[in-house]
Amino acid sequence: MTVAQRTPLVEMKDINVAFGGVHAVRDVTIDLDAGEVIGLVGGNGAGKSTLMRVLSGAHPADSGVISIEGKPVTISNPRDAKAYNIETIYQTLALADNVDAPANLFLGREITTRLGNLDDSSMEAETRKVMGRLNPNFTRFAMPVKSLSGGQRQAVAIARAVHFNARIMIMDEPTAALGPAETGQVRNLVRQLKEDGIGIFLISHDIHDVFDLSDRISVMYHGRIVDTVNKADTDPDAVLGMIILGKKPDEVTQKELAELELRA
Amino acid sequence: MTNVADAAPVSGQTQPPARRSIGGLIAQTEIDLRLFGMLLALGLILLTFNILSGGKFFQPTNMVTLAVQASGIAIIATGMVLVIVSRNIDLSVGSLVGLIAMTYALLMTDVMPRILGMGPDFPFRWLIALGLGILLGAGVGALQGYIIAYVGVPSFIVTLGGLLSIRGAIWYMSNGAAVSGLDPIFQLIGGGAKGSVGGTLTWVLGVVGCIAIIALLLNGRRQRRHFGFPLRPMWAEVLLGVIGCIAVLGLAAFANANLWPKGISGGLDIPTGVPYPIVLLIGVTLVMTWLATRRRFGRYVYAYGGNPDAADLAGINTRRTVLKIYVVMGILCALAAAIAVARLNTATLDVGQSYELYVIAAAVVGGTSFAGGIGSIAGAVLGAFVMQSLAYGLSFMGVNSPGQNVVAGIVLILAVGFDAYNRRRGS
Numbered sequence: 001m002t003v004a005q006r007t008p009l010v011e012m013k014d015i016n017v018a019f020g021g022v023h024a025v026r027d028v029t030i031d032l033d034a035g036e037v038i039g040l041v042g043g044n045g046a047g048k049s050t051l052m053r054v055l056s057g058a059h060p061a062d063s064g065v066i067s068i069e070g071k072p073v074t075i076s077n078p079r080d081a082k083a084y085n086i087e088t089i090y091q092t093l094a095l096a097d098n099v100d101a102p103a104n105l106f107l108g109r110e111i112t113t114r115l116g117n118l119d120d121s122s123m124e125a126e127t128r129k130v131m132g133r134l135n136p137n138f139t140r141f142a143m144p145v146k147s148l149s150g151g152q153r154q155a156v157a158i159a160r161a162v163h164f165n166a167r168i169m170i171m172d173e174p175t176a177a178l179g180p181a182e183t184g185q186v187r188n189l190v191r192q193l194k195e196d197g198i199g200i201f202l203i204s205h206d207i208h209d210v211f212d213l214s215d216r217i218s219v220m221y222h223g224r225i226v227d228t229v230n231k232a233d234t235d236p237d238a239v240l241g242m243i244i245l246g247k248k249p250d251e252v253t254q255k256e257l258a259e260l261e262l263r264a
Numbered sequence: 265m266t267n268v269a270d271a272a273p274v275s276g277q278t279q280p281p282a283r284r285s286i287g288g289l290i291a292q293t294e295i296d297l298r299l300f301g302m303l304l305a306l307g308l309i310l311l312t313f314n315i316l317s318g319g320k321f322f323q324p325t326n327m328v329t330l331a332v333q334a335s336g337i338a339i340i341a342t343g344m345v346l347v348i349v350s351r352n353i354d355l356s357v358g359s360l361v362g363l364i365a366m367t368y369a370l371l372m373t374d375v376m377p378r379i380l381g382m383g384p385d386f387p388f389r390w391l392i393a394l395g396l397g398i399l400l401g402a403g404v405g406a407l408q409g410y411i412i413a414y415v416g417v418p419s420f421i422v423t424l425g426g427l428l429s430i431r432g433a434i435w436y437m438s439n440g441a442a443v444s445g446l447d448p449i450f451q452l453i454g455g456g457a458k459g460s461v462g463g464t465l466t467w468v469l470g471v472v473g474c475i476a477i478i479a480l481l482l483n484g485r486r487q488r489r490h491f492g493f494p495l496r497p498m499w500a501e502v503l504l505g506v507i508g509c510i511a512v513l514g515l516a517a518f519a520n521a522n523l524w525p526k527g528i529s530g531g532l533d534i535p536t537g538v539p540y541p542i543v544l545l546i547g548v549t550l551v552m553t554w555l556a557t558r559r560r561f562g563r564y565v566y567a568y569g570g571n572p573d574a575a576d577l578a579g580i581n582t583r584r585t586v587l588k589i590y591v592v593m594g595i596l597c598a599l600a601a602a603i604a605v606a607r608l609n610t611a612t613l614d615v616g617q618s619y620e621l622y623v624i625a626a627a628v629v630g631g632t633s634f635a636g637g638i639g640s641i642a643g644a645v646l647g648a649f650v651m652q653s654l655a656y657g658l659s660f661m662g663v664n665s666p667g668q669n670v671v672a673g674i675v676l677i678l679a680v681g682f683d684a685y686n687r688r689r690g691s
Contacts, residue, residue: 078578079579079581094578096578098566098571099563104574110563118557
C-alpha cells in the first residue's frame with residue numbers, strides 16, 4: 001500500500017484535445033489519489049467535460065498520456081475505460097429511455113445464462129439490491145426509464161456506476177437535475193464512495209457542493225488548468241475569482257479585482 | 265397504454281394494484297394490450313368480409329391461402345422491425361428477394377446440373393440451393409450494413425441504391441428471361457396441398473405448442489418465485505394457459521379442415537394441415553422474438569434505437585450491431601424469396617416488386633415507431649396479416665388492385681395516426 005499511496009491512482013499528463021480550430025483542452029496535467037475527491041470547476045466551455053470525456057473513453061485525446069497506478073494505458077473507447085474500472089455518470093445521464101432500469105444498469109455488461117441468453121431475472125434481482133441502497137422507495141423496475149422522475153433516473157445512472165466495482169468515478173454535474181433531498185442523497189453517496197477508497201472527479205457548477213465534498217479543487221479556464229489547490233488553503237471567493245478571470249489570486253490586478261466586485 | 269414494455273421485457277414485474285375494474289383485471293394478466301387490440305382488429309376485418317360475402321370468406325381454403333400469401337411479407341417484416349427500431353430503413357428488400365429468387369432458379373435449372381454436376385437426383389439439392397441463397401442474402405446484407413454502419417452513408421440512400429441496382433442486376437442474370445423448373449422438393453417450400461405437413465403432424469405441432477405455452481408459464485412463475493418477485497395471480501396464469509392452448513389447437517383444427525382437392529386425393533377427405541411457408545413463418549417469428557428479447561444483440565438494437573449516444577457510452581459496439589441487423593435482413597429475404605419462387609415455380613424479373621413498401625407498412629401497422637426504439641416482432645407479423653387480410657378480402661369482394669391499394673394506404677395512415685393519438689394520451 002505504501003507504493004500505491006505515492007503513485008497517484010490516475011495521472012493525466014499534457015492532455016490536448018482540439019475540435020477543428022477550437023483548442024478545448026490545452027496541456028492539462030491532473031492527478032487523483034484513491035479515496036480522494038477532486039472538484040473540477042470552471043465556466044461553460046472551460047473544457048471540464050471534454051477532459052473527463054477523454055478519461056471515460058468517449059472522446060480520444062489528440063496527445064498526452066494517461067497512467068493508472070503509474071502504468072501508461074490506452075483508452076480509446078468506453079469499453080477500455082470500463083476495463084480499468086473507470087465509471088462515468090454523464091451530465092445527460094446517457095440512459096436508453098425505452099428500456100427498463102435493469103436493462104440500463106447492465107447495458108453493455110448483461111448477465112447471461114450458460115447458453116448466452118439474457119438472464120433478466122438475475123439482472124432485476126441485482127438491480128433491486130443496488131437500488132435498495134441508493135433509493136429504497138424505487139419500485140418501478142419494469143418501466144421504461146423514460147417514465148421515471150429526474151431523481152429516479154439519476155439513481156439508475158449512479159447505480160450503474162456504483163455496481164461494477166468502480167475504482168475511479170467521474171461525476172459530471174451529478175446533482176444538476178435534483179431536488180434538495182436527492183442532492184443530499186448524492187452527497188452522502190460521494191462520501192461513502194470516498195470512504196471505500198474510490199477516487200472521484202466531481203464536475204460541478206455548485207461551488208458549495210465542491211467545497212463540501214472535495215479534497216482538492218482544480219479550476220479550468222479556456223482549456224487550461226488555472227490552478228489546483230487544497231480545499232483547506234483556499235475559500236469560495238478565491239475559487240470564484242479564478243473561474244471568472246482565469247488567473248491565480250496573486251496574479252490578479254487591482255483593476256480586475258474591482259471589475260469582479262462590480263459584477264458580484 | 266404504451267407498448268414500450270414489450271421492447272425489452274423483463275420477467276419480473278411490479279404488481280399493479282388490484283382493482284375491481286376490467287382494466288385492472290387485464291393489467292393483472294400482463295397481456296400486451298396493443299397486440300391484443302391488433303388481434304381484435306384482425307378478427308373484426310375477417311368477420312366483416314365473412315358477413316359481406318355471405319359466409320363464404322371464412323372457409324379454411326381461403327384462410328390458408330391468405331396466410332400463405334402473407335407469410336413472405338411477414339417473414340421480412342420481423343427483420344424490418346429491428347431495422348426501424350435502430351432508426352434505419354431498408355428499401356432494398358424487394359429487389360434482394362428478386363435477386364435471390366432468380367439465383368435459386370438459375371442454380372437449380374442451370375448451374376447445379378450443368379456446372380456443379382448436381383443432377384435432379386443429387387441428394388439435398390434443394391437444401392444446398394437454399395443455403396447458397398441464404399449466404400447470398402447475408403452477403404448483400406453485410407455489404408449494405410457495412411456501408412451504413414462503418415462508412416456512414418445514410419441507410420435510406422444505401423438501400424435506395426440497392427433497390428435500383430439490385431433490381432437491374434437481376435436482368436443481367438437471365439438476360440431478361442423468366443426462369444422456371446425448380447427442384448420438386450424445393451417447390452414444397454411454397455405451400456399448396458403437397459407443400460403442407462399433413463394432418464397428423466399438424467396435431468403434433470399443436471400439442472407441442474400447448475406444452476411450450478404451459479412450460480413457459482410455469483418457468484416464468486418458478487423464476488419469479490426464486491427471486492422473490494411478485495407473482496401473477498393464479499387465475500390469470502390459468503386463463504392465459506387455457507386461452508393459449510385453445511387458440512393453438514383451434515388453429516391446428518382449422519388448418520386440418522383444409523382438404524386435398526378431390527381430384528388429386530381420389531375422392532377421399534385428406535387434411536392438408538399447416539403449409540410449409542407457415543411453418544417457416546412460425547419458426548422465424550419464434551427465432552426473431554428470441555433474438556430481439558433474449559439475446560444481447562436484441563437488447564443492443566433497442567437500446568441503440570432508444571438513445572444511440574447512451575449505447576455508445578455504455579461501451580456497446582453499435583456499428584457491429586447495425587451491420588448484424590442488415591445481415592439478418594438479408595437472410596430473411598432469402599427465406600421469403602424461397603417461398604415466392606417456389607410458389608410460382610418460376611423466377612421472373614419482378615419477383616418481390618414493391619415488397620419493401622408492404623413490409624414497412626406491416627412493421628408500422630404492427631406498432632413499430634420511426635422515432636426508434638419501439639416495436640415488436642409479433643406486432644409486425646400481425647401487421648402483415650392485417651394488411652394481407654384487407655387485400656385478400658377486397659379482392660374476394662371483387663375490388664380490383666388499384667382499389668385495394670387505395671384502402672391499404674388509408675389504413676396505414678389511420679393505424680399510425682391512431683397509435684400517435686394513443687401515445688400522446690398515454691404520456
